[in-house]
Amino acid sequence: MIRPAVASDLAGIAAIYDPECERGLNTMMTRARTREEWSAWLREHDHPRHPVLVATDGVHVLGWASLSRWSEREGYARTAENSVYVHADAQGKGVGRALMLELLRSGEAQGVRLVIARINNGNEASVRFHESLGFQTIGVMPRCGQKFGRVIDVRIMGWQSTLE
Numbered sequence: 001m002i003r004p005a006v007a008s009d010l011a012g013i014a015a016i017y018d019p020e021c022e023r024g025l026n027t028m029m030t031r032a033r034t035r036e037e038w039s040a041w042l043r044e045h046d047h048p049r050h051p052v053l054v055a056t057d058g059v060h061v062l063g064w065a066s067l068s069r070w071s072e073r074e075g076y077a078r079t080a081e082n083s084v085y086v087h088a089d090a091q092g093k094g095v096g097r098a099l100m101l102e103l104l105r106s107g108e109a110q111g112v113r114l115v116i117a118r119i120n121n122g123n124e125a126s127v128r129f130h131e132s133l134g135f136q137t138i139g140v141m142p143r144c145g146q147k148f149g150r151v152i153d154v155r156i157m158g159w160q161s162t163l164e
């Protein structure tokens with residue numbers, strides 16, 4: 001089941017994402033968010049163009065996806081940035097795809113026309129995943145990040161709505 005996230009989902013969302021921050025190279029966050037920071041993050045997404053969706057089996061959060069503001073300048077309101085994370089035990093079963101299809105549908109219905117994905121060099125699974133959803137590579141930001149002492153290139157991919 002895919003539905004908008006509520007505050008009681010935050011522990012499940014954090015359980016998926018915090019280890020990626022502390023130990024993984026798929027996100028440039030380098031530490032786990034505090035509970036207060038997670039609550040503030042959910043409040044920031046209390047906006048129709050910037051939803052947070054969760055996939056659940058009725059008990060557990062299997063994965064989550066969000067659209068975030070790409071720029072504070074109002075002229076860029078039609079552009080948003082996505083995040084998508086699926087629990088390791090639930091990967092490869094279509095959960096990420098179901099989340100993203102609903103996220104793109106819902107963002108498009110609210111006027112989002114370009115969705116940007118920032119993907120760290122080496123995350124080939126995410127590149128293939130985003131390609132399978134129609135994202136195309138826009139470019140690479142060379143050596144723009146650093147985590148665990150490694151300098152990281154970031155690939156920018158984009159999904160374009162066919163609507164005006």
Ligand SMILES: CC(C)(COP(=O)(O)OP(=O)(O)OC[C@H]1O[C@@H](n2cnc3c(N)ncnc32)[C@H](O)[C@@H]1OP(=O)(O)O)[C@@H](O)C(=O)NCCC(=O)NCCS
Pocket residue numbers: 026027084085086087090091092093094095096097098117118119120123124125126128129130132
């Ligand atoms: C990337 C991620 C979100 C994909 O979610 P998922 O639920 O595992 O993916 P799905 O099962 O929905 O796969 C949909 C399609 O994506 C592609 N894909 C997914 N995982 C893949 C992999 N490991 N290698 C190659 N292609 C892959 C395939 O085309 C797949 O379609 P198919 O099953 O018909 O071949 C998930 O693996 C994940 O959370 N990874 C760690 C966090 C991360 O990297 N997030 C993105 C940061 S930019």
